[in-house]
Amino acid sequence: MKTVSEVDAFAAAAHAGQVDKIGVPYIEHVRAVAAGLAPFGDCMVMAGLLHDVIEDTDWTAERLVATGVPSHVVSVVEAVTNQPGVSYEEKIQRIVSDRDATLVKIADNAHNSHPDRAAQLPEEKRARLAAKYRAARDVLWAAAGDADIAAIVTIANPALLDELRERQTAAE
Helix, strand or coil: CCCHHHHHHHHHHHCCCCECCCCCEHHHHHHHHHHHCHHHCHHHHHHHHHCCHHHHCCCCHHHHHHCCCCHHHHHHHHHHCCCCCCCHHHHHHHHCCCHHHHHHHHHHHHHHCCHHHHCCCCHHHHHHHHHHHHHHHHHHHHCCCHHHHHHHHHHHCCCHHHHHHHHHHHHC
16 A cells, blocks of 8 residues: 555656646645645545546556555545536535545645635636635535534635635524
């Protein structure tokens, strides 16, 4: 079975040369997602490191398992991977049926929504993505406990803590 450091090295190699929407090496995004999942243990950190590897590289679930990635981790990665013909909204609905996939997607959403990242996008794209990620949070957060959400966003995007408090207040 792979260790977190081995999976980190694997993710770095798999995403080598890739950059995100703002031109930052893609490994920084997957490491930030993984960091947000640290309170949930090594398997969740591994899932965070690998959450985009099937979608964005030529790696398959079968190859990941064959290299020693725990099958549960691979299942979570498969659950958050885009599928052809499936809309983003349908993907989010599918994800919330799995607790661990929900937590990975909350961490992914939190990092993608980080103000420092969003500020570097053109205004039109920033507004479109902010609305998309906010709508996804409505579904994702409803499927998770507030303590779990707080644990993730405290690390991945503390700016979302205000949104979480507003949600908690509205629910009271």
